[in-house]
Amino acid sequence: xxxxxxxxxxxxxxxxxxxxxxxxxxxxxxxxxxxxxxxxxxxxxxxxxxxxxxxxxxxxxxxxxxxxxxxxxxxxxxxxxxxxxxxxxxxxxxxx
Numbered sequence: 437x438x439x440x441x442x443x444x445x446x447x448x449x450x451x452x453x454x455x456x457x458x459x460x461x462x463x464x465x466x467x468x469x470x471x472x473x474x475x476x477x478x479x480x481x482x483x484x485x486x487x488x489x490x491x492x493x494x495x496x497x498x499x500x501x502x503x504x505x506x507x508x509x510x511x512x513x514x515x516x517x518x519x520x521x522x523x524x525x526x527x528x529x530x531x532x
Contacts, residue, residue: 440484443477446470 447470454466 438476438480440477440480443473443480447473447477 450466450470450473454463454470457463457466
């Protein structure tokens with residue numbers, strides 16, 4: 437999965453290569469490639485802004501079974517308190 441940073445890095449690489457090129461057609465092609473990577477980064481940013489925070493998952497999270505997540509974002513605090521034994525409830529052995 438490409439990240440915004442990956443796309444921006446690719447755009448910068450194409451711009452660096454365009455600066456070292458001497459042929460005007462090659463320079464134009466490399467700048468178009470850099471522009472395309474920049475647009476891709478912007479599209480990813482826009483998609484991330486539209487996505488609710490509770491639904492965003494990191495690659496490491498995708499490996500966890502769905503039932504490992506709290507059902508509601510507000511349950512996260514309760515889940516953490518239980519796991520850290522900060523609540524009066526007895527720890528649940530199934531969550532460890």
